[in-house]
Amino acid sequence: MKNKSLVSINDYSVEEILYILKLASYFEKNPIQPLMQDKVIASLFFEPSTRTRLSFETAMGRLGAKIIGFTDSSSSSTTKGESIKDTIRMVSNYADLIVMRHSLEGSVRYASEQSSVPVINAGDGANQHPTQTLLDLYSIQKTQGRLDNLKIFLVGDLKYGRTVHSLLIALSLFNPEFYFVAPEELSLPKEYKLFLQRKGITFYEDVEMNNLDKADILYMTRVQKERFSDPMEYERVKNAYVLRNSMLNKTKDNMRVLHPLPRVNEIDTDVDSNPKAYYFQQAENGVYTRMAIISAIMGLSLT
């Protein structure tokens, strides 16, 4: 994967995914690794995302790299009408690696074709966010000791959630059993169900969080009012997708609750002190996973 852009989770094989997770675990144990002191990384956030940017820039900082770039397009040349192509052609002459986020879908694939250095996708609209998927996999592996044969509950907006779709496709490499919990209007699109059927993966669908005692991982996502065609319908169903501490009573000891953050109200704050709540550590894992991805693409040799 040296010098190869990471645009979509589908760009990585099982072996490459496992290699990244192994590296992430190494960086978690040895977080100060100034391996990139002579390197420059461009952090191009055409669309602002404080959370993802801070995670990436922390990873870059821990690797000792110099960071150039912008945090939203109002402070970049794109407001003057410069094309993605021109920005990337210019920046790839300065930097050794580009991290890019943009609201247009496919923009990072296009940038990777225009760039003379590798590009990492930090989110292209509703399309892909592969570093989120890899940090989710790392969190699952770390808490369960494995990735295969797990019972995964995915809860909330399963129709529009890009995080959920990428995670589902990546986990499908490891023989999971899925439990999808979503309001009917936001249920998993047919194309993903067909994909799972073709792969012979068992899945169940429900409109409420039942059978949580079966779960190894409970992955929560936001249910947004704007996604409903009828606001009354949202009011009617919204409480079914809020996780409360009491609901975790009968769950497995090593079951963990994940959430890509930011959370709104889908996880009650009374869950936060439960040792099964893992979403803040999950965010921290993002730094190690991104260090792993950057160093794998840069072909750094570890000490």
Added chain:
Amino acid sequence: MSQHKMQVSAIENGTVIDHIPVKSLFDVILILGLDNIENQITFGANLDSKKQGKKGIIKVSDKYFENDEINKIALVAPHAKLNIIEDYFVAEKRDVIIPDIVTGIVKCFNPKCVTNHEAIVTRFKVENKEVLALKCHYCEKITTRDELLVI
């Protein structure tokens, strides 16, 4: 000449593209760039067809198409038939074949796709030839026959 009355006059040498769906006639002209060539072209729309009710037909004098070029029209005219004419006779008949990769003919239906915002040549992988499902190389969304727009 047969007893049938010719609906569009015959050509001496060139290519006749027959059995074009009427609604796709102008797309075929655009895809093949026939609006930009010097050759004599005649076309007919809403002609009677035994197979499909009404059809369109295009005759291009002194022009023969490469397979790669002509197969592009299979996206909008999958049942088109090619007649290669030499000295007023049909020298060869050919079908069109939907290609595996489609470059620069079709617009991605996803309004948020980068190809609809910058000067980028579109590129699709044909995932299903029967129902025609084109997967965008950039945004990874599927454009289907009903959503298909020629650039």
